[in-house]
Amino acid sequence: MTFPPMVIGTANYARVLAEGLHDWGFDVAVLAPNARMASECDSNLPFSVKRVNYPSFVPLKYFVARKALKEMVVSFNPDCVWATNGMAARVAGLVRFWDKIPLICTMHGSDVTVRLQSRIESIPQARAYRQAAAVGSVSEYILRRAHESNVYPAKTFIHSPTFDSSNFINHRYDQERFYYLYPQLRGKTIILSVARLVTQKRIHHSLSAFSNLASEFSDICYLIVGDGNQRGNLEDQAHRLGCAERVVFTGAQDPASEGLLDCYSAATIFFLPSIREGLPTVFSEAGSMGLPVLSVKDGGVPEIVEDGITGLLAQRDDVEDMTRKLRLFLNNKHDVERMGEAGRKRVEQLFSRELFNRRATDILRHILGDC
Numbered sequence: 001m002t003f004p005p006m007v008i009g010t011a012n013y014a015r016v017l018a019e020g021l022h023d024w025g026f027d028v029a030v031l032a033p034n035a036r037m038a039s040e041c042d043s044n045l046p047f048s049v050k051r052v053n054y055p056s057f058v059p060l061k062y063f064v065a066r067k068a069l070k071e072m073v074v075s076f077n078p079d080c081v082w083a084t085n086g087m088a089a090r091v092a093g094l095v096r097f098w099d100k101i102p103l104i105c106t107m108h109g110s111d112v113t114v115r116l117q118s119r120i121e122s123i124p125q126a127r128a129y130r131q132a133a134a135v136g137s138v139s140e141y142i143l144r145r146a147h148e149s150n151v152y153p154a155k156t157f158i159h160s161p162t163f164d165s166s167n168f169i170n171h172r173y174d175q176e177r178f179y180y181l182y183p184q185l186r187g188k189t190i191i192l193s194v195a196r197l198v199t200q201k202r203i204h205h206s207l208s209a210f211s212n213l214a215s216e217f218s219d220i221c222y223l224i225v226g227d228g229n230q231r232g233n234l235e236d237q238a239h240r241l242g243c244a245e246r247v248v249f250t251g252a253q254d255p256a257s258e259g260l261l262d263c264y265s266a267a268t269i270f271f272l273p274s275i276r277e278g279l280p281t282v283f284s285e286a287g288s289m290g291l292p293v294l295s296v297k298d299g300g301v302p303e304i305v306e307d308g309i310t311g312l313l314a315q316r317d318d319v320e321d322m323t324r325k326l327r328l329f330l331n332n333k334h335d336v337e338r339m340g341e342a343g344r345k346r347v348e349q350l351f352s353r354e355l356f357n358r359r360a361t362d363i364l365r366h367i368l369g370d371c
Contacts, residue, residue: 001014001030001031001032001033001083001084001085001087001088002014002032002033002084002085002087003015003030003032003033003049004041005035005036005037005038005040005041006033006035007252007254007255009108009161009280009281010084010085010108012161012255012281013084013085013106013108013138013161013162014030014032014084014085016161016162016164016353016356016357017082017084017356017360018030018045018047019045019046019047020353020356020357020360020361021357021360021361021364022046022047023357024357024361026361026364027047028047028048029047029048029049029050029072029076029078030047030048030049030050031049031050031052031068031069031072032049032050032051032052033051033052033053033054034051034052034053034054035051038051050068050072052064052065052068062090062091062094065087065091066091066094066095069091069092069095070095073095073097073101078101079101079102079368080101080102080103080104080133080364080367080368081097081101081102081103081104082103082104082105082106082364083103083104083105083106083128083132084106085106085108085111086107086108086110086111086112086115086116086125088105089105089107089111089124089125089128089129090115090121090124090125090128091124092105092124092128093123093124093125093126093127093128093131094124098128098131098132098133099131102132102133102134102367102368103128103131103132103133104132104133104134104135104136104363104364104367105128105129105132105134105135105136105153106135106136106137106138106159107129107135107136107137107138107142107143107146107278108138108142108278109138109142109276109277109278109279109280109299109300110200110276111125111142111278112142112145112146112149112278113142113145113276113299114276116145116146116149116151117149122149126149126150126151129146129151129153130151130152130153130154132153132154133154133155133367134153134154134155134156134157134363134366134367135153135155135156135157136156136157136158136159136363137156137157137158137159137278138158138159138160138161138278138279138300139158139160139278139279139299139300139303140158140300140303141278141299141300141303142278142279142300143156143158157359157363159356159359159360159363160279160303160350160351160356161279161281161351161356162351162352162353162355162356162357163281163284163285163288163347163351163352163353164256164353165284165288165347165348167256167261168256168261168264168285168288168289169288171258171261171262171265173261173262173265173266174262175266177258177262178262178263178265178266181259182223182248182250184221184245184246184248185221185223185248185266187219188219188220188221189217189219189220189221189268189269189330190220190221190222190223190266190267190268190269191210191220191221191222191223191267191268191269191270191271191326192223192224192225192263192264192266192267192269192270192271192286192291193206193222193223193224193225193226193270193271193272194225194226194253194260194263194264194270194272194282194285194286195225195226195272195274195282196226196227196228197224197226197227197228197229197230197231197234198228198229198230199230200274200275200276201226201228201272201273201274202272202273202274202275202296202317203224203230203234203272204230204233204234204237205273205317205319205322206222206271206272206273206322207222207224207234207237207238207241207243207247208237208241208319208322209271209319209322209323209326210222210243210247210271210326211238211241211242211243212319212323213323213326213327213330214242214243214246216327217330220246220330221246221247221248222243222246222247222248223248223250223263223266223267224247224248224249224250225250225251225252225253225260225263226250226251226252226253227251227252231249234249235249250263261289264285264286264289264291265289267289267291268291268336269291269292269293269294269326269329269330269336270282270283270286270291270292270293270294270311271293271294271295271326272293272294272295273294273295273296273314273316273317273322274295274296274298274299274301275296275298275299275316275317276298276299277298277299277300277301278299278300279300279303279304280300280301280304283295283301283304283305284304284347284351286343287304287310287340287343287344287346287347288344288347288348289344290340290341290343290344291340291343292310292311292312292329292335292336292339292340292343293305293310293311293312293339293343294311294312294313294314294322294325294326294329295311295312295313295314296313296314296315296316296317296318296322297313297314297315297316298316301313304346304350305343306342306346309339309342310339310342310343310346311339311343312325312328312329312339313325
């Protein structure tokens with residue numbers, strides 16, 4: 001499974017789940033991969049975390065993870081095991097405890113849309129889902145995709161990832177600090193993307209849409225937060241399109257860090273046309289900061305972004321439609337403010353930590369009560 005200090009949505013899901021169950025009186029232990037600064041991270045947690053050094057060679061990685069899970073089950077003697085992402089489910093599918101110990105799994109985005117389509121990795125993952133006492137999904141879309149792969153767990157539930165907006169709401173934005181780092185953005189209308197720079201996120205499409213409007217709107221700039229294997233290609237693309245001087249790549253920013261929060265605070269529009277998403281946390285982050293969202297009608301995005309209410313949704317991979325929607329935002333300041341405020345309220349209503357924890361404890365108590 002993933003777990004902090006890893007900077008990824010499934011890691012945050014696992015941490016919040018463990019903290020919530022602990023707060024509700026459950027005895028919690030976590031099995032997680034080792035990572036840089038893991039000791040510092042674990043020292044602040046109110047429950048135990050067993051770290052495992054996983055090799056990079058994938059078949060050996062599964063062997064080590066399977067061994068670690070078996071040892072953890074024997075030593076901790078749990079009443080229930082919760083596999084919080086696809087990797088954890090695949091490892092759970094390699095052991096045979098689940099006729100004696102109830103298993104709960106959670107399905108996220110690429111767990112189902114990519115891994116469950118694999119000829120080899122799908123076998124233990126699907127086995128875990130079928131043997132599980134319950135399987136949660138972060139969105140209705142991911143649950144439908146699992147059904148399309150002929151995976152029909154005995155009990156399913158929607159468990160949307162929570163979002164702790166307190167750091168965002170209470171952030172004190174320092175304009176001078178931000179413009180000291182990015183002086184070229186002073187006085188500009190900033191369009192923001194926050195994402196891993198991989199093909200799935202479709203930043204090459206948002207960059208093209210931005211370029212289409214760069215001459216029409218002389219004050220717009222594009223701020224791209226994140227890193228990944230497509231960064232070099234995207235920087236080359238910006239040069240080819242002739243808009244490189246108005247595009248800023250910041251690199252990766254830690255979650256809820258001062259630098260990331262300043263980027264959200266400085267922006268006017270959040271733009272991310274990614275595909276095959278479960279329920280991306282960045283849309284909750286944007287909403288909590290009062291930013292309207294421009295995205296696409298794909299995956300679980302329409303479950304968090306209400307088209308015409310909290311943002312605008314273009315057709316998947318349609319750069320011309322993205323360009324039209326972005327132009328609508330840039331020409332209608334009132335709509336930007338209205339949708340941003342509606343997005344803030346939607347995040348508060350649907351993605352509170354209290355709702356997330358209550359759903360988890362209700363499911364767990366139901367499962368344990370049936371055993």
